[in-house]
Amino acid sequence: MIVGWGLSLATYRMFARRNGWPMGSLQADLPAVPVILGLASFLSGLLFAAALGPDYGGWIILLFGVLLAIFWTGFLRVGSQVSLFLAPVAMALLLIAWFSDFDKVLHWT
Numbered sequence: 001m002i003v004g005w006g007l008s009l010a011t012y013r014m015f016a017r018r019n020g021w022p023m024g025s026l027q028a029d030l031p032a033v034p035v036i037l038g039l040a041s042f043l044s045g046l047l048f049a050a051a052l053g054p055d056y057g058g059w060i061i062l063l064f065g066v067l068l069a070i071f072w073t074g075f076l077r078v079g080s081q082v083s084l085f086l087a088p089v090a091m092a093l094l095l096i097a098w099f100s101d102f103d104k105v106l107h108w109t
Helices: 002-019 024-028 032-052 058-074 079-099 102-106
Strands: none
Touching: 002 024, 002 032, 002 058, 002 079, 024 032, 024 102, 032 079, 058 079, 058 102
């Protein structure tokens, strides 16, 4: 999900300006903030998928992330506004779980 939300957030302004879609004040006035948040979220999800590798679903994460971004941006349009909140929270939770010993809790056997 983080890949999709980040990609949608980073690219929404480009599609919104081209198609006349509504933009929030942050995306209209300070476009660098959503783009940086989106790219940071997308890259953290991409790095996590790469760390998992293809054997553990890394390609699935990327595929469904791109599909979510297409749906989130193309069909929901203003869903990208919600990504301003969802993407940084998801990124923080991913990084906390990834850099902690969370995987030892899941594989305790």
